[in-house]
Amino acid sequence: MKRLADREEQILLLLKKFDFMTRDQLNRYFQLGGKRNTNRILSGISDYLTSIREGYQTIYYLSKVGKAHVDCEKIRKKGGHVNHTVMRNDMWLFFDMPKKWKNEIKVSDGSVSVVVDSMFTDNWDRRHFLEVDNMQTMKENRNKIKRYKELFRNGSIEEKLGHFPTIVWLTTTEHRREQLKEECEGLPAVMVFTITDIK
Numbered sequence: 137m138k139r140l141a142d143r144e145e146q147i148l149l150l151l152k153k154f155d156f157m158t159r160d161q162l163n164r165y166f167q168l169g170g171k172r173n174t175n176r177i178l179s180g181i182s183d184y185l186t187s188i189r190e191g192y193q194t195i196y197y198l199s200k201v202g203k204a205h206v207d208c209e210k211i212r213k214k215g216g217h218v219n220h221t222v223m224r225n226d227m228w229l230f231f232d233m234p235k236k237w238k239n240e241i242k243v244s245d246g247s248v249s250v251v252v253d254s255m256f257t258d259n260w261d262r263r264h265f266l267e268v269d270n271m272q273t274m275k276e277n278r279n280k281i282k283r284y285k286e287l288f289r290n291g292s293i294e295e296k297l298g299h300f301p302t303i304v305w306l307t308t309t310e311h312r313r314e315q316l317k318e319e320c321e322g323l324p325a326v327m328v329f330t331i332t333d334i335k
Contacts, residue, residue, distance in 0.1 A: 140205075144181045151185075151198050152208045154228070156221045158193045164229055188214055195222060220270045223331070224254055227266055227306050230334040234258060245292040250283045255301070263301040270308065274315060281319045288323055300324050306331070 140148075143166060150165065151157060157165075159174055168174040178185065184202030187194050197212045228237055236257040243250050243265070254266040265284070269277055284303055287293050294300040302325040305316050313328045320326040 140181065140184075144177070144184075145206075147178075147181065148184055148198065148202050148206045151196060151202070152206045152210075154221070154225050155210070155212055156195050156197045156218050157225055158190075158195050158222055160193065161222070161225055161229060162196065165233070188218070190219065190222075216271055220253075220268050223268045223270055223306055224266065226331070226334055227254070227268070227304070227329075228256075230329075231256065231258060231264075243287070243293070245287055245290050248283050248286045248290065250280060250287065262299065263297055264304050265301045266304045266306070268306050269312060269316065274312075277316065278319055281316075281323075284320075285322060302327060305329065306334070 147162060147166065150162070159171070159178065162168070162178070163171070163174040168177055178196065181202075184199055184205055185196050186199045186202075187196050189195075195218060198206070198208055203209070224239065228234070234256040237254060238256070239254050241252050241255045243252050243255070250265075252265045253268050256264050256266065258264060267277075267280065281303075288300050300323075303320060303323055305313075305320075305326070305328040307313055307316060307328065307330055310330060313330050316328050317326065320328075
């Protein structure tokens, strides 16, 4: 195996943290220039990566060799969750790559709990709960929103953090945006984006 350059090492570490990333996401984060240069850099570490084609984009994740190199035990497989992860990573980039960002976090006040797709703190030190609406049914979303409303009414999260986090949704269509906004009425702060808003 060749000795990896610092940037190549950083690419593997980023994939360890964020699971699945598109070529464009990696390009944007590392400022790799044009597509040709990005492809050249990624093909230089192809032994460490596995990729899948999804529409017009190539999505990368760590191969067995890559996982061993950065000491990663998490198993990643192709499936419906890949797009969900990529959308979540789009939001991380859109919010200027917050340093305090955790995925799949269980938030509970003792009586109600929600598993949040991501929890992050923005540059103004305000907390956000991110929800990616990709393949879920509207019924699943309604149930989650209902639990958020209960957490808000119970008040202990607001007490602990000094504010109730902004619920941020990323969805796929205008129609779903309207539905989500309607369902979230009554929550103190909600933002609903569609994929087109953040590209």
